[in-house]
Amino acid sequence: MIELQNKEYPSVKEMNDEQRIGIVKDIFASVTDKYDFLNRFLSGRRDVAWRKRTVSEMDFIKTYRFLDVATGTGDLALDCANTYPDVNVTGVDFVQDMVDKGIEKVSSQKLDDRVELKWGDATQIEFDDNTFDVTAIAFGIRNIPDKEKALSEMKRVIVDNGQLMVLELTTPEPGFWRNTYSFYLNGVLPKLAKWFTKNPAAYEYLADSIMNFPTRREFLMIMESVGLKNCKAIPLTFGVCTLYIGQK
Numbered sequence: 001m002i003e004l005q006n007k008e009y010p011s012v013k014e015m016n017d018e019q020r021i022g023i024v025k026d027i028f029a030s031v032t033d034k035y036d037f038l039n040r041f042l043s044g045r046r047d048v049a050w051r052k053r054t055v056s057e058m059d060f061i062k063t064y065r066f067l068d069v070a071t072g073t074g075d076l077a078l079d080c081a082n083t084y085p086d087v088n089v090t091g092v093d094f095v096q097d098m099v100d101k102g103i104e105k106v107s108s109q110k111l112d113d114r115v116e117l118k119w120g121d122a123t124q125i126e127f128d129d130n131t132f133d134v135t136a137i138a139f140g141i142r143n144i145p146d147k148e149k150a151l152s153e154m155k156r157v158i159v160d161n162g163q164l165m166v167l168e169l170t171t172p173e174p175g176f177w178r179n180t181y182s183f184y185l186n187g188v189l190p191k192l193a194k195w196f197t198k199n200p201a202a203y204e205y206l207a208d209s210i211m212n213f214p215t216r217r218e219f220l221m222i223m224e225s226v227g228l229k230n231c232k233a234i235p236l237t238f239g240v241c242t243l244y245i246g247q248k
């Protein structure tokens with residue numbers, strides 16, 4: 001069992017889908033204030049480079065619209081808007097506190113005319129079919145129990161030949177880097193998080209959820225199972241993160 005302040009909840013392997021969704025909402029509502037800082041600090045600013053790499057792979061072909069699913073505080077949405085001045089960006093997330101933080105960032109960068117962030121669920125996307133050229137989910141799919149549903153919804157809202165991208169924390173292949181990373185995730189990271197957050201259990205959940213995420217081969221098969229074509233995986237930073245790209 002992992003302790004969450006005064007609460008306790010099962011490890012990822014033991015929790016059912018409904019419990020997991022509740023826990024994910026609880027965790028992100030509790031870390032909102034420190035979320036950006038901890039992302040940069042705990043990843044050594046690699047998260048910034050990984051999002052930039054994702055944005056650099058985007059191809060706008062028809063509608064010049066981008067959908068950022070599980071946008072959190074809007075970092076990927078903002079990177080996209082700053083990189084492609086002709087593109088309109090929408091970001092959705094089901095934790096309103098994260099969305100509110102993101103909206104503050106959009107305003108401070110004066111991008112309100114091209115970036116809209118709002119509440120939305122990845123497994124029930126409110127937009128019509130074929131609305132966006134590109135959709136992406138960064139560090140979000142790991143937290144969604146019904147990954148096929150979320151990927152199908154993302155596929156539905158992009159145009160034919162549009163891109164679906166998934167950026168996610170993964171484990172390196174077995175060997176030195178995997179052992180080092182596992183030690184960092186399970187031994188070091190929760191202790192570091194304890195100094196900065198009221199809810200260090202959120203970072204124990206993080207380690208647990210990364211270790212239980214499908215392998216690269218398994219995840220590519222999930223992408224193909226929802227009908228995506230030309231699926232590929234690009235390992236980043238010794239494979240601690242992977243960028244997956246598929247096409248409709």
Ligand SMILES: C[S@@+](CC[C@H](N)C(=O)[O-])C[C@H]1O[C@@H](n2cnc3c(N)ncnc32)[C@H](O)[C@@H]1O
Pocket residue numbers: 024025028039069070071072073074075076092093094095098120121122123137138139140143144
């Ligand atoms: C680790 S954060 C990633 C945020 C952001 N994409 C980034 O790059 O920093 C994961 C986000 O996924 C959101 N999330 C998880 N499941 C979701 C769902 N079913 N629908 C919408 N958002 C979801 C959480 O609320 C949280 O803000």
